[in-house]
Amino acid sequence: MADGQTGARSDQAVVRTACPYCGVGCGVLATPDGKGGARVTGDPGHPSNFGRLCSKGAALGETLDLEGRLLHPLIGGRRSGWDEAIGLVAEKFDEAIRLHGPDSVAIYASGQLLTEDYYVANKLMKGFIGSANIDTNSRLCMASSVAGHRRAFGADIVPGTYEDLEEADLVVLVGSNLAWCHPVLFQRLSAAKEARPGLTVVNIDPRHTATSELADLELCLRPGSDVALFNGLLNAIEADGAIDADYVATHVAGLPEALGSARRMTPAEVARLTGLTEDELARFYSLWVRNERVVTVYSQGVNQSSAGTDKVNAILNCHLATGRIGRPGAGPFSVTGQPNAMGGREVGGLANMLACHLEIEDDAHRAVVQAFWHSPRICAGPGLKAVDLFRACADGRIKALWIMSTNPAVSLPEADSVRAAIAACPFVVVSDIMAETDTTAVADVVLPAAGWGEKSGTVTNSERRISRQRAFLAPPGEARPDWKIVCDVARRMGWGDAFAYESPAAILREHAALSGVAAGLGRGFDISGLAGLTDDAYEALTPVQWPISAAAAGGRFFATGGFYHPDGLARMIAVEQGPEATPCTAALPLRLNTGRVRDHWHTMTRTAKSPRLSRHMAEPFVEMHPEDAAAAGIAPAGLALVESPHGRLVARAVVTKRTRRGNVFVPMHWTAQWASRGRAGALVRAVTDPVSGQPDLKASAVRVSPFAVGWHGFAMAARPFTPATAYWARARLDGAWQAELADAEAPEDWTAFARDLFGVSGGETVSVVDHARGTARIAIVEHGRVAGALFAAPGPVEVARAHVRDAVRGGATAAEILAGRPGAARKDPGAIVCACFDIGANTILEAIEMQGLVDVAHIGRALRAGTNCGSCLPELRALIARVRPALAAE
Ligand SMILES: Nc1nc2c(c(=O)[nH]1)N[C@H]1C(S)=C(S)[C@@H](COP(=O)(O)OP(=O)(O)OC[C@H]3O[C@@H](n4cnc5c(=O)[nH]c(N)nc54)[C@H](O)[C@@H]3O)O[C@H]1N2
Ligand SMILES: Nc1nc2c(c(=O)[nH]1)N[C@H]1C(S)=C(S)[C@@H](COP(=O)(O)OP(=O)(O)OC[C@H]3O[C@@H](n4cnc5c(=O)[nH]c(N)nc54)[C@H](O)[C@@H]3O)O[C@H]1N2
Ligand code: SF4
Ligand SMILES: [Mo]
Numbered sequence: 001m002a003d004g005q006t007g008a009r010s011d012q013a014v015v016r017t018a019c020p021y022c023g024v025g026c027g028v029l030a031t032p033d034g035k036g037g038a039r040v041t042g043d044p045g046h047p048s049n050f051g052r053l054c055s056k057g058a059a060l061g062e063t064l065d066l067e068g069r070l071l072h073p074l075i076g077g078r079r080s081g082w083d084e085a086i087g088l089v090a091e092k093f094d095e096a097i098r099l100h101g102p103d104s105v106a107i108y109a110s111g112q113l114l115t116e117d118y119y120v121a122n123k124l125m126k127g128f129i130g131s132a133n134i135d136t137n138s139r140l141c142m143a144s145s146v147a148g149h150r151r152a153f154g155a156d157i158v159p160g161t162y163e164d165l166e167e168a169d170l171v172v173l174v175g176s177n178l179a180w181c182h183p184v185l186f187q188r189l190s191a192a193k194e195a196r197p198g199l200t201v202v203n204i205d206p207r208h209t210a211t212s213e214l215a216d217l218e219l220c221l222r223p224g225s226d227v228a229l230f231n232g233l234l235n236a237i238e239a240d241g242a243i244d245a246d247y248v249a250t251h252v253a254g255l256p257e258a259l260g261s262a263r264r265m266t267p268a269e270v271a272r273l274t275g276l277t278e279d280e281l282a283r284f285y286s287l288w289v290r291n292e293r294v295v296t297v298y299s300q301g302v303n304q305s306s307a308g309t310d311k312v313n314a315i316l317n318c319h320l321a322t323g324r325i326g327r328p329g330a331g332p333f334s335v336t337g338q339p340n341a342m343g344g345r346e347v348g349g350l351a352n353m354l355a356c357h358l359e360i361e362d363d364a365h366r367a368v369v370q371a372f373w374h375s376p377r378i379c380a381g382p383g384l385k386a387v388d389l390f391r392a393c394a395d396g397r398i399k400a401l402w403i404m405s406t407n408p409a410v411s412l413p414e415a416d417s418v419r420a421a422i423a424a425c426p427f428v429v430v431s432d433i434m435a436e437t438d439t440t441a442v443a444d445v446v447l448p449a450a451g452w453g454e455k456s457g458t459v460t461n462s463e464r465r466i467s468r469q470r471a472f473l474a475p476p477g478e479a480r481p482d483w484k485i486v487c488d489v490a491r492r493m494g495w496g497d498a499f500a501y502e503s504p505a506a507i508l509r510e511h512a513a514l515s516g517v518a519a520g521l522g523r524g525f526d527i528s529g530l531a532g533l534t535d536d537a538y539e540a541l542t543p544v545q546w547p548i549s550a551a552a553a554g555g556r557f558f559a560t561g562g563f564y565h566p567d568g569l570a571r572m573i574a575v576e577q578g579p580e581a582t583p584c585t586a587a588l589p590l591r592l593n594t595g596r597v598r599d600h601w602h603t604m605t606r607t608a609k610s611p612r613l614s615r616h617m618a619e620p621f622v623e624m625h626p627e628d629a630a631a632a633g634i635a636p637a638g639l640a641l642v643e644s645p646h647g648r649l650v651a652r653a654v655v656t657k658r659t660r661r662g663n664v665f666v667p668m669h670w671t672a673q674w675a676s677r678g679r680a681g682a683l684v685r686a687v688t689d690p691v692s693g694q695p696d697l698k699a700s701a702v703r704v705s706p707f708a709v710g711w712h713g714f715a716m717a718a719r720p721f722t723p724a725t726a727y728w729a730r731a732r733l734d735g736a737w738q739a740e741l742a743d744a745e746a747p748e749d750w751t752a753f754a755r756d757l758f759g760v761s762g763g764e765t766v767s768v769v770d771h772a773r774g775t776a777r778i779a780i781v782e783h784g785r786v787a788g789a790l791f792a793a794p795g796p797v798e799v800a801r802a803h804v805r806d807a808v809r810g811g812a813t814a815a816e817i818l819a820g821r822p823g824a825a826r827k828d829p830g831a832i833v834c835a836c837f838d839i840g841a842n843t844i845l846e847a848i849e850m851q852g853l854v855d856v857a858h859i860g861r862a863l864r865a866g867t868n869c870g871s872c873l874p875e876l877r878a879l880i881a882r883v884r885p886a887l888a889a890e
Helices: 082-100 115-129 143-153 163-169 183-195 210-214 226-240 245-251 255-263 267-274 278-290 308-324 341-347 365-372 385-392 417-422 482-499 504-520 535-540 609-617 626-632 750-758 801-807 814-818 843-853 854-865 871-890
Strands: 015-018 027-032 036-042 107-111 135-138 170-174 200-204 217-219 292-297 331-334 399-402 427-432 444-448 457-460 466-471 591-595 621-625 639-644 647-655 662-669 698-708 711-717 729-735 735-743 764-770 775-782 785-793 832-834
Touching: 015 466, 036 210, 036 417, 082 107, 082 210, 082 399, 082 427, 082 444, 082 482, 107 115, 115 135, 115 365, 115 457, 115 482, 115 504, 135 385, 135 482, 143 308, 143 331, 163 183, 163 292, 163 331, 163 735, 170 278, 170 662, 183 210, 183 871, 200 210, 200 417, 200 711, 210 871, 217 278, 226 267, 226 278, 226 308, 245 308, 255 308, 292 621, 308 331, 341 457, 341 504, 365 504, 385 417, 457 504, 504 535, 609 729, 621 626, 621 639, 626 647, 626 698, 711 750, 735 801, 750 764, 750 775, 750 785, 764 814, 775 814, 785 801, 801 814, 832 843, 832 871, 843 854, 843 871, 854 871
Parallel strands: 107 135, 107 399, 170 200, 170 292, 200 217, 292 331, 399 427, 427 444, 591 662, 621 647
Antiparallel strands: 015 027, 027 036, 457 466, 591 698, 621 662, 639 647, 639 698, 711 735, 711 785, 729 735, 764 775, 775 785
16 A cells, blocks of 8 residues: 555545645645546645645645646757756756856755755755855745744744644734634634633734734734834733743753843833834733743744844744743744745755754864765855846846746745846746746747656655645656756766665655764754655655654754753843834835735746636735825725836735835735736845845835726636736636736727737627726627627726626626626625635625625524635634624614
8 A cells, every 4th residue: 555644545546645735734635637637635644734725725726737838948948858958957057157156156045945956956065066056045034034044043943833822821823814824724713712711812913804803902003013013022921920930040041132122112112113002002011921821923024124133023922931942832833935945944945044953164064074075075164145146137246047946936035136137147046846937038048857747755844844745646757856956067067976875765865864974963943854764665655744753753952951952051132122223204104015815836936837826816906904094195996006116016905904104005916917917026125134045025115006007907718818018917717717907098990909809800899888987898709709808998897707707607698798797696795705606795795784694603504604624714704894783783
C-alpha cells in the first residue's frame, strides 16, 4: 500500500496530498479523472484540517487544465530542447562567475517550492557557486518573524501548535485577516468558540475585515502603531503583577531594559499613538492580563512593516514576561503565508541563513556545512536581500539571475522598477508553470516546471508539520520538477556528483542528515529521524511535526526554557514606537495598505483559472472611506486613479467605512495579464525593516483622484478576449469570459467596436444604441448563439453580471441578454458571496428578511450557502447583521 496513513482507502486512485496554497497546510484527497483533471476533497485524516477545505482548496480541481501552461523550454521566446536550455543557463552562469565572481549571479526563489527543490537550490548557490545571493519571496513575507524569533529565542522557531488556538481562553489576532488568508485555521477557531463561547477573540487591524466578524473586541488601530500597543500591554502586565518572576528569573534576559523602554509611554500616549481610546486599551489589556491561556496570532500587518521586527519582539516580550509560551493554549504564533514558507526557513533559503538553521556568519557553521556537502567552496557571509537583489540587477552588479516559482515583476515593491531591472539584467532565467506572467515576459530563458499534482516532495506548515505532496498527474509537455531542473544545471556546471539525486526522497534524507549535524551544534531544527527513510517510507510518510529525532518528537517549545542563545536564555528586546517611515504629505495625503482577498492567490496565475474563484471579486478595487472618497471626488463604483512617486494604478472604488479615514486598501493580486493597470506593487515604496530587510508593503503614501473617462462598459463573451481600452479588467467565469472597460472617447461605431473587442467578423449583430443618452447594448450572434455582449454607458454600467453570464453560457437569446437583468420571474442574485454554490448577496439578504433567518446554520439549510467550504461564513454573518436591526424593530 502506497499510503501508510490511518483511515481506509478502498479506491487506489485516490492520492493523499497537501494543498499548494496557504501555510495552514491542509491535507487533500485527489481523485484523478483520467482526463488530466481531478476531484479534490479535504483529507479527514490530516491533522491540520480534519477534512475541511476553504474555497481555494475546494476549487483546486478547476486549476489543473493546461490552458496557458508552459510546456517547453523557451530561449528568447523560441521553443528549444532541454539540453540546449540547460546548456545555455550553465554557460551564462559560468561566464558571469568567471568574469565577475560568484556574487555576480543570483537566485530568487519562493516559499512555494517544495523543501527538496529549495534544498538543492540553496546548496547550489551557497555551497558550489559560493555566494549567498539566494533570497526568496519569504523576504516579503516571513523575514521579520524570522528575525524577531532569532532575536528573542536564538533560533527561528514557532513555539506552538494549532491546538493552542482551540485551547486558549483568549486569541488575539494582530495584522491577520485569518478568515480570508488562513480560512481553515479560522474555521477551527470559530468552531472552538462556538463550542466554548468563553473563548474571547480580539482583532487588531486598521481595517474592519471578515475576521472582525468573529471578534468580541475589535481594535482598529492607527496603521503601524503596534509597537506602542504592545509596549502599553507590557506596562499593564507589570502594573497588574502579571510578570511570571520565576519564569523570567530562570529563562529570560532583558526584562529591565524592555520595561524601561515601555515605561517611557503613558497610557495617554499609547492612546494618542494608536488612535484607540484609553477605554479600549484598558479592555484589551485587562483581557490579556487576566487570561493565562492567551495566543497572539500575527501575520503581515506585523511582518510587512518598516518596524516589523520590533513589532514581533514587542509581542514576544509580553509572552516571555508572563511565561505564556509553549504551554497548551498559550504562546505567540506567527502564521506562515505560503505552503512551504516554513520549509524554506529550514533549508536556509534566505540570503542571511545557512541550511538547517545554522548561522551564516559563524565560521564553524559554514565549515561544517561545506564539509557535509564536500563542496569546493562556501559563501563568505550573507548575500543580497530581495529588495537589494533587484537593485543590484538594476545597477548592473548582477549579470545572471534565476527566478523560481515567484512573480517579482508583480509582487516586489516599486514593481515597475523591478520589472525594468529584470529586463535590464543581461541574463534572466524564469522557472514557472505558466507561459505568460509579468515576469516571464521579461525573461531570456523560460523553463517549464511541473506544477502541483505533477511533482512530489514535502512542505512544512505554520505549526512545523511536514506533509507530503504527491504526484497524481503526469507532467504536461516537457515540464520537469524544480529539483530536477536545478540538479540538471548543477551537473552541467560540473558538480554532477553532489547533485546526483535520483528522487526527492534522496534529497530529503540528505537534508535530514544535515539537520542532525546542526542539532549536534545546538540547533533546534532537527529532523534527523527522517535521515534513514527508505523510498517506500518516504512514499508512505504521514504528516509529522518536528522535531523528529531520537530525543524529541513534535510538540511545543520553550515551556521550560531551553532557548537557543548560547546561555540558554530568551531575550526580551527593548523596542520603541518609531515615527512613520513614509509620512503622508499634502501631495500624497492617503496611506496605502495592500493585502489579500478571499478567493485569489497572489498574482492569480492559478486562481484566475477557476471560474468559481473569480466570481467573488472579478476586478481590482480600491477601498476608501466615504469622507476621503468625497474629498477626492470619487463616486462609489467609479474608477479611481491611485498614484505614488513610483507608479500608478486604476481600480474600481469601493466606498466603505471598513477602511479608516486617511487609509486606502488595494488588493495585491491583479497583474498586467488581468487588468490594464492593477498592479498594487507598482505603487508601493520599497522601504525596508532595518533588521529583517522585509519591505513595508502596508504603508505607502499615495493620492487618489477620479480616473476621467467618457464611457464605461461591461462585456461578456463565450471566448477569451483582451480589451485595449484605457481601463479594463478581465476574468474567466463558468463558460464565459467577462471584462469591465472604460475609455475616454466613445467609439463612433459601437458595432464595429464590439466586433473588434470579441474578434468576431462574421455573424449578426443586435444593437440598442441611444446616442442621446450615450448608452449602447450590442450582441453578436454567431451560429444562432450569442458570442459576445457589450453594454456601454456614460457611468458605471448597471447590469446584473450574473444574469448576463448565465444567459451567455446558457445560450439565451440576444434580447434576453441585452435586457441586462432577469425577467420578472427571476431576480438578480447580486454579488456572489458563496462561490461554491454560486449564491449572491441579494438572494441571501432576501432569504434572511423573508424567511426570518437569524444565523448561518439557517442560511445553510435554506440556501446551501456556506455549507461546503465555509469560507463565506464571515460574510454571511455580516449580511445577517445588516438585516437584523430591521428584524429586531418589527
Ligand atoms: N486568499 C488568500 N489567502 C492567502 C494568500 C492569498 O494570496 N490569498 N496568501 C498567503 C500568504 S503568502 C500570506 S503571507 C498570508 C497573509 O495573510 P494576512 O497577513 O492575514 O493577509 P494580508 O491581507 O496581507 O494582511 C493582513 C492584515 O494586516 C492589516 N494591517 C495593515 N497594516 C497594519 C498595521 O500596521 N497593524 C496591524 N495590526 N494590521 C495591519 C491589513 O489591514 C490586513 O487586513 O496569506 C496567505 N493566504
Ligand atoms: N503589495 C503587496 N505585495 C506583496 C504582498 C502584499 O501583501 N502586498 N505580499 C507579499 C507576500 S507575503 C508574498 S508571499 C508574495 C507572493 O508573490 P509571488 O511569489 O510573486 O506570487 P505568486 O503568484 O504566488 O507567484 C508564484 C509563481 O510561481 C508559479 N508556480 C506555481 N507553481 C509552481 C511550481 O511548482 N514551480 C515553479 N517553478 N513555478 C510555479 C506561478 O505560476 C507564479 O508565477 O507577494 C508579496 N508581495
Ligand atoms: S486553508 Fe485553504 S488555502 Fe490554506 S491550505 Fe487549507 S485549503 Fe489550502
Ligand atoms: Mo506571503
